[in-house]
Amino acid sequence: MYMLIKCILKDACISKELDIDYFMFTIPTGSSDYSKKIYRNCIKKACSEIFKLQIDDSKIIIIEEYRLLSLCFTTKSNNNSILLSDIGNLTVDNACLERQNENEKFKLTHSSAEVSGTELIHQTIEKYNNINSFNLMSAMFSSCAKSLNEECLFNIIGSDENLIKKLDTDIEKAINNMITPIFEVYMERNIDQVILFGAITDQPYFKSKIEECFKNANDFYSKRVFLKKEFKTILQEENEIKYHIHECKRTALIQGIEQLLKKAILAPITLIHTNQPTFYQERAGILLSASRKKRKKQSTVQSNVINISEWLTIDFNINKSTGDGISSSDFEILIVKFRNTTNLNKLTSITRSNYNKIGLFDIERHSTYSIEFCKEITACGDNFDVKVDLNKIYIRYMEFDNYMEQSFDFNRNICVERVSVNEIPSILTSNESETMVNFYGNPIRAKLTVTLNKGTIVNDSEQDMLFKSM
Known part of the structure; x- marks a missing residue:
């Protein structure tokens, strides 16, 4: 990060002779305070080396992008709730401004960064092996193309009408x-x-596609499932989404910085740290990569499905050489984030057919786990039960005549990666042998060992309730 900042400052061709009072850097919406401090330290070191100055922390301004976006709204409005959405390359930043009535000033009430920017368009184009997405996008912006079927694009995508139509x-x-x-x-x-920002909204072809999406928004809402009752009422009352595309050649961030500097004339600038409000519901999930059979019901637990139900029953796979029982394959633990609009009471799993209809925000991938049992336990039954919450992993099993439970700590601070909604199908099609790896390609694997005389007895009523739910 330090080297990146240093290169950016050098490329900016900033004169070392300038008397600079403040350094302002943006950071993605939702970044943690810890990330901001690391970012600040890297900025401080890079600026000190380039400008040969000892820079005080108060002179380095770190601001989340949604803050600048919220400052872009400078016009009068008859509406009491405005959503500003900036469609960038990797994210869509949202800032919601609300007030009780026209006599009040707008207040920032919600912010979020959605991993779903124009990179999705690049990924789509790159699936066509002979088309370079950057060349095509560049040509479309420079020519202001209104469709893909324009002669100026033929040297990049060709003139095959069927291919153009599919693309x-x-x-x-x-x-x-x-x-x-x-x-x-x-x-x-x-x-x-809704007020839309972003370079993508200025290009005629993409602008028309975005407008078409807003006109057909009801198609999305009609397919949305597991909605809370109060939001179903809102959708029934809405006929269409009111939106406006903000036309300006400068980016929303530059406009926001200009407004911030105007406000800074009247108030001192300080390092900006903002704790984001929780706008999602969290659940722990288990991802299996092979079929399982449920106890007392010989139905199969689906493979490559994220299970978020209370308990999951997994068969033992007996190691014939040692007699030890090991779960049929490893399973992965994920933290699943749902929007507050979603009713989670009846939702038990995430699949390829429902992932984009249930109000998912994103998923945190953590570790691959394998559970090993001593042979005395595997001799007492055919399977075991597992449940995960946000802090612990619970294992239940038969130990002679008793139904026992052991718990293990789950460290969710170690997050391997954040998965956007559009990337979920890729983790639902992973191979059984696939193991989680970190940024450096090293495997992230944890082994849990269940042995005799370490668990607590589960009372009969709780055991009966578990069996009835299966």
């Missing part, structure tokens, strides 16, 4: 996935109007 359909789907998070926030906050 057009795929880009339309990508843009719909890119815009979907805006629809979710619009519904959750009961917004009066």
Whole structure:
């Protein structure tokens, strides 16, 4: 990070002779205070080396992008709730401004960064082996193309009408996935109007696709499942989403910085740290990569499904050489984040068919776990039960005549990666042998060992309730 900042400052060609009072850097929306401090220290070291100055921490301004976005709204409005959405390359930043009536000033009430920017369009184009996404996007912006079927693009995508039609359909789907998070926030906050920012909204072809998505927003809402009752009522009352595309050649961040500097004339600038409000519901999930059989019901637990139900029953796989019982394969633990609009009472699993209809925000991937049992335990039954919450892993099993439980700590501070909604299908099609790896490619694996005389007895009533639920 330090080297990146140093290179950026050098490329900016800032004169070392300038008398600089403050250094202002943006950071992605939702970044933790810990990340901001590391970022600040890297900035401080890079600036000190380049400008040969000892820079005080108060002179380094770190500001989340949604803050600048919220400052872009400078016009008068008759609406009492405005959603500002900036469609960037990797994220869609949202800032919600609300007030009780026209006589009050707007207050920032919600912010979020959705991992669903124009990178989705690049990924879609890159699936066509002979088309370079950057060349195509560059040509579309420079020529202001209104469709893919324009002669100026033929040298990049060719003139095959069937291919062009298919690519057009795929880009339309990508843009719909890119815009979907805006629809979710619009519904959750009961917004009066959406204002869109971003270079993508200036390009005629993409602008028309975005407008088409907003016109067909009801298609998205009609497919949305597991909604809480109060949000179903809102959707029944809404006919269409009111939106406006902000036309300006400068980015939303530059406009926000200009407004911030104007305000700074009247108030001192300080390092900005903002703790984000929780706008999602968290559940722990288990991802299995092989089929299982449930106790007392010979139905199969689906493979490559994220299970978020209370208890999951897994068969023992007896190691014939040692007699020890080991779970049929490893399982992975994930933290699943749902939007507050989702009713989780009846939702038990996430699949390829429902992942984009249930109000998912994102998923944290953690570790691959394997559970080993001593042979005395595996001799007492055919399977074991497992449940995960946000802090612990619970294992239940038969130990002679008793139904026992052992618990293990789950350290969720070690997050391997954050998975956006659009990337979920890729983790639901992973191979059975696949093991989680960290940034450096090293495996993230944990082994839990269940032995005799370490568990506590589960009372009969709780055991009966568990069996009835299966």
